[in-house]
Amino acid sequence: MTTLSTSPNAPGRMQVAIGRLFDFWPLVTVGALVITTLLLLLPVYNIIGLSFSGTEAGKSVFENYAMFFSEPYYYRSLINSFIVSLSATVLALLVGIPAAYFVSRYNIWARSLIKTIVVLTFVSPPFIGSYSWVILLGRSGVLTRFFGEYGIPLPSIYGAPGIIFVFTLQFFPFVFLLVSSGLKSIDQSVEDAARNLGSGEFATFVKVIAPLLLPSITTAGLLVFVAAFTDLGTPLILGEKFRVLPLLIYGEFVNDFGGQPVLASTLSVLLLAVTTGALLLQRWLSARFSHATSAIRPLTMQEPRPAKRLAAAAYVYCLMAVAILPLVNIVISSFLKANGPVLTAQLSLENYRRIAGTISRPLWNTILFTSTATLACAVVGTLIAYIIVRRPGRIGALLDTIVMFSYAVPGIVLGVGLVVTYHHPPFALTGTALILIMAYFIRRLPFSVRSSASSLQQLSRDTEEASVNLGAGPAVTFVKVTVPLLSMAILSGVLLTWSNTIRELSATLILQSGSTATVSIEIFNEVVNGNFGVASALGSVLILLTFLPLLVLFTFMGKNEEALV
Amino acid sequence: MTTSVSIDSVTKRFGDSTAVDNVSFDIAKGEFFTLLGSSGCGKTTLLRMVAGFMRQTSGNIRFDGKIIDDVPPHQRNTGMVFQNYAIFPHLTVFDNVAYGLRARRRGKAEIDREVKRMLELVRLDHLTHRRPRELSGGQQQRVVLARAMVIQPDVLLMDEPLSNLDTEMRIHLRSEIRSLQRQIGITTIYVTHDQEEALLMSDRIAVMSRGRIEQLDVPHKIYAEPKTLFVAGFIGENNLLPGTVIARDADGSSLIELPGGHRVRGMGGVDAAGQPCLVSIRPQDIDLGAPGGARETGIDGTVTDIQFLGGTVKLLVEIGADKPITVSLQGRRGMDMPEAGSPLRLDVPLQAVRTFKPEARA
Ligand SMILES: Nc1ncnc2c1ncn2[C@@H]1O[C@H](COP(=O)(O)OP(=O)(O)OP(=O)(O)O)[C@@H](O)[C@H]1O
Ligand SMILES: [Mg+2]
Numbered sequence: 001m002t003t004l005s006t007s008p009n010a011p012g013r014m015q016v017a018i019g020r021l022f023d024f025w026p027l028v029t030v031g032a033l034v035i036t037t038l039l040l041l042l043p044v045y046n047i048i049g050l051s052f053s054g055t056e057a058g059k060s061v062f063e064n065y066a067m068f069f070s071e072p073y074y075y076r077s078l079i080n081s082f083i084v085s086l087s088a089t090v091l092a093l094l095v096g097i098p099a100a101y102f103v104s105r106y107n108i109w110a111r112s113l114i115k116t117i118v119v120l121t122f123v124s125p126p127f128i129g130s131y132s133w134v135i136l137l138g139r140s141g142v143l144t145r146f147f148g149e150y151g152i153p154l155p156s157i158y159g160a161p162g163i164i165f166v167f168t169l170q171f172f173p174f175v176f177l178l179v180s181s182g183l184k185s186i187d188q189s190v191e192d193a194a195r196n197l198g199s200g201e202f203a204t205f206v207k208v209i210a211p212l213l214l215p216s217i218t219t220a221g222l223l224v225f226v227a228a229f230t231d232l233g234t235p236l237i238l239g240e241k242f243r244v245l246p247l248l249i250y251g252e253f254v255n256d257f258g259g260q261p262v263l264a265s266t267l268s269v270l271l272l273a274v275t276t277g278a279l280l281l282q283r284w285l286s287a288r289f290s291h292a293t294s295a296i297r298p299l300t301m302q303e304p305r306p307a308k309r310l311a312a313a314a315y316v317y318c319l320m321a322v323a324i325l326p327l328v329n330i331v332i333s334s335f336l337k338a339n340g341p342v343l344t345a346q347l348s349l350e351n352y353r354r355i356a357g358t359i360s361r362p363l364w365n366t367i368l369f370t371s372t373a374t375l376a377c378a379v380v381g382t383l384i385a386y387i388i389v390r391r392p393g394r395i396g397a398l399l400d401t402i403v404m405f406s407y408a409v410p411g412i413v414l415g416v417g418l419v420v421t422y423h424h425p426p427f428a429l430t431g432t433a434l435i436l437i438m439a440y441f442i443r444r445l446p447f448s449v450r451s452s453a454s455s456l457q458q459l460s461r462d463t464e465e466a467s468v469n470l471g472a473g474p475a476v477t478f479v480k481v482t483v484p485l486l487s488m489a490i491l492s493g494v495l496l497t498w499s500n501t502i503r504e505l506s507a508t509l510i511l512q513s514g515s516t517a518t519v520s521i522e523i524f525n526e527v528v529n530g531n532f533g534v535a536s537a538l539g540s541v542l543i544l545l546t547f548l549p550l551l552v553l554f555t556f557m558g559k560n561e562e563a564l565v
Numbered sequence: 566m567t568t569s570v571s572i573d574s575v576t577k578r579f580g581d582s583t584a585v586d587n588v589s590f591d592i593a594k595g596e597f598f599t600l601l602g603s604s605g606c607g608k609t610t611l612l613r614m615v616a617g618f619m620r621q622t623s624g625n626i627r628f629d630g631k632i633i634d635d636v637p638p639h640q641r642n643t644g645m646v647f648q649n650y651a652i653f654p655h656l657t658v659f660d661n662v663a664y665g666l667r668a669r670r671r672g673k674a675e676i677d678r679e680v681k682r683m684l685e686l687v688r689l690d691h692l693t694h695r696r697p698r699e700l701s702g703g704q705q706q707r708v709v710l711a712r713a714m715v716i717q718p719d720v721l722l723m724d725e726p727l728s729n730l731d732t733e734m735r736i737h738l739r740s741e742i743r744s745l746q747r748q749i750g751i752t753t754i755y756v757t758h759d760q761e762e763a764l765l766m767s768d769r770i771a772v773m774s775r776g777r778i779e780q781l782d783v784p785h786k787i788y789a790e791p792k793t794l795f796v797a798g799f800i801g802e803n804n805l806l807p808g809t810v811i812a813r814d815a816d817g818s819s820l821i822e823l824p825g826g827h828r829v830r831g832m833g834g835v836d837a838a839g840q841p842c843l844v845s846i847r848p849q850d851i852d853l854g855a856p857g858g859a860r861e862t863g864i865d866g867t868v869t870d871i872q873f874l875g876g877t878v879k880l881l882v883e884i885g886a887d888k889p890i891t892v893s894l895q896g897r898r899g900m901d902m903p904e905a906g907s908p909l910r911l912d913v914p915l916q917a918v919r920t921f922k923p924e925a926r927a
């Protein structure tokens with residue numbers, strides 16, 4: 001029999017031990033640690049270091065922090081950030097939970113249109129929503145003037161209320177999507193039992209359903225909070241004299257440019273502390289509240305009385321109309337003749353004609369950076385997911401923690417960190433395409449890792465072991481068996497990453513130089529210069545680019561909108 | 566017979582628990598060797614150590630005399646068949662079977678020839694270009710078998726390969742696997758918890774319990790001469806009765822008293838007079854004798870239940886112990902069917918009675 005045996009002679013122990021270090025997975029593990037250290041840990045380490053460095057010798061290392069907490073100009077921004085983020089969180093929950101409940105439980109009409117609107121709102125860039133509201137409700141906004149003619153003053157879109165309003169509309173989809181999927185995991189028998197014991201519908205919801213939804217609600221709340229707390233575009237457009245922390249970081253960073261951004265670093269550390277705290281809180285809460293129930297028979301659709309059905313539908317439609325209004329407005333106004341910030345009622349393609357000459361470079365930049373970062377995310381993310389799932393141990397856990405930490409690092413903080421780290425020769429990368437790609441890559445890495453890891457967990461190990469057993473080494477097995485089996489998950493991860501990366505603004509604002517400007521930067525510049533027509537045309541292009549991959553994802557890959565969160 | 570695989574004092578611990586406990590045995594070239602035991606006894610763990618997916622805590626594994634502990638799994642040249650098939654769902658039948666040959670960088674002509682030959686052997690040559698999802702469970706399992714055998718492994722490892730199939734397919738495939746194995750002459754370690762499968766297919770069986778090998782022998786010896794109480798209880802049906810050794814004879818047999826005052830002669834691990842023991846008697850080894858009459862050995866009882874199973878007839882006989890004794894008779898044309906309630910005398914031949922130390926069961 002064994003004439004074709006390929007077993008080699010057993011090598012010496014020492015040789016084996018050294019050989020193992022150069023095996024595929026140990027090498028990949030080291031590579032992953034190096035990459036995440038260089039792109040994430042080192043930048044964060046550097047801004048922390050900078051935040052403790054005094055400007056004058058002999059002063060306390062806490063000087064910068066002491067200054068922050070003693071000067072109202074600075075500490076007000078932190079308070080403001082908390083005010084707008086907490087308000088937006090509460091409002092998004094109040095608006096989103098009933099909407100999700102009605103759409104999931106009542107047979108109201110056009111449910112798939114509603115879900116499409118939620119998705120569109122969710123993926124559209126927040127800063128586009130903000131300036132769209134300026135077109136509508138700004139000082140010379142369309143609605144402001146319209147109602148003004150009848151003597152009805154509309155509330156101002158600027159300052160804290162405007163920011164809270166836009167944040168609520170922008171981020172309630174987090175709540176809607178998470179609560180919808182949470183509702184799916186509740187078994188009908190739970191509700192039946194409560195109703196059977198005499199609870200009305202509202203009492204049942206409050207006493208039985210809502211507690212079971214707590215994991216979804218807390219997660220959604222914290223995601224809204226973090227998104228609102230770290231957003232730069234909206235306060236930049238709407239803030240005026242109302243300053244929040246990210247705005248201050250950006251301002252200080254621009255002021256310090258050329259020198260050491262000591263203050264920007266200090267503020268960044270504070271921002272990072274808040275987001276990290278929120279992330280840890282979320283992990284703790286979801287571990288605490290997870291009931292790990294899965295519904296055998298999920299909650300069924302109800303057929304309420306017509307009046308109730310109408311009322312629920314009216315509520316949901318109003319919310320959706322307001323949520324989609326800024327996007328519709330962008331698309332429409334992109335086809336209107338603009339006179340600076342004032343749009344006329346004349347249809348024209350002039351805006352598109354004007355961007356035709358200038359868009360090619362930023363468009364090319366956007367597509368190039370996004371695609372490169374997305375591919376890197378897919379490759380590195382899947383490799384890291386494999387290490388975390390298939391090779392558990394201390395190093396795998398460390399990698400997992402690092403990757404999850406990158407989830408907590410806001411774009412603007414990462415931007416400042418990368419500039420601080422890669423500003424000086426021999427690694428002078430500021431202003432290059434590479435540094436933007438690095439930022440996009442590390443920001444989206446946790447999402448790629450998470451999506452690959454969760455499908456890898458569902459994949460039996462046996463198939464991979466069969467490959468190894470048949471003589472394929474670890475690398476070959478990964479390429480020929482693991483990757484093909486994960487291909488759908490990887491592809492949907494790629495589409496999601498692309499959609500989310502293409503609209504990045506805050507890190508890009510810090511890291512771009514004129515020649516590496518992206519479409520979102522162009523939009524931002526046009527908005528600042530008051531060219532709303534051109535901005536709308538660019539915005540429409542960006543929305544299209546964002547939504548196309550999702551269209552593929554939902555129509556051809558059988559995913560639903562819950563894949564987004 | 567030359568040794569193909571040796572397991573030498575192999576132990577595997579997971580934290581505090583010991584999954585495989587100091588196991589040693591040699592497997593001859595071409596032998597069909599079965600690990601039999603109930604769930605959690607360490608069969609899979611042992612098999613995975615042979616395949617190289619896990620490393621033993623201590624001990625050595627040798628292929629053809631060479632220690633292979635440091636050889637990574639993809640270089641061990643074993644062929645593994647997994648319980649849940651582990652077929653490559655994205656590859657056709659042909660590509661599944663060709664996988665190992667391609668990993669070995671064989672030429673295209675050779676791959677074509679070998680894969681075809683193997684697919685003919687497992688009678689799947691008409692499905693060469695099908696995708697796995699278009700195959701039945703039995704067909705998938707045959708693909709996996711062909712895939713593992715085509716690389717001519719030093720040893721074929723099968724982990725409960727039939728447990729996911731329905732009974733009919735299982736019975737069909739087990740004879741097919743056995744005849745293929747003989748035809749190719751491949752050394753095989755087969756894991757199962759199905760004793761019928763083990764008895765039918767194996768050259769030798771190792772009965773495992775809690776990480777240890779209880780008995781290693783050819784199937785009929787395992788069945789007829791269980792060495793431990795565990796084996797006696799695990800393999801086939803057995804009456805287990807508490808008893809006491811009364812006397813020991815010169816021929817090595819001992820006289821045993823059972824509850825109810827009945828006496829039998831038997832052989833086994835307990836032979837000192839006055840010691841308590843457990844006695845095992847197979848139902849089909851008990852003969853019906855004429856009731857009454859005073860003899861030294863024999864069991865008197867009353868029939869409480871009769872189960873007619875066609876080929877065999879089972880009698881439950883109350884003998885004054887805490888449970889009735891089962892007697893199995895061959896169902897024959899014109900046999901005298903005992904009646905429920907009637908008295909019976911049971912004769913048990915010396916060879917059919919085996920004694921064990923009672924604490925061995927704990
Ligand atoms: N990776 C592991 N970590 C910890 N304990 C393990 C691991 N793998 C197996 N065990 C334990 O080792 C013991 C033997 O497991 P093993 O899988 O070898 O049993 P088995 O005989 O194959 O059982 P079955 O017939 O159910 O497949 C079990 O108690 C199991 O819980
Ligand atoms: Mg097993």
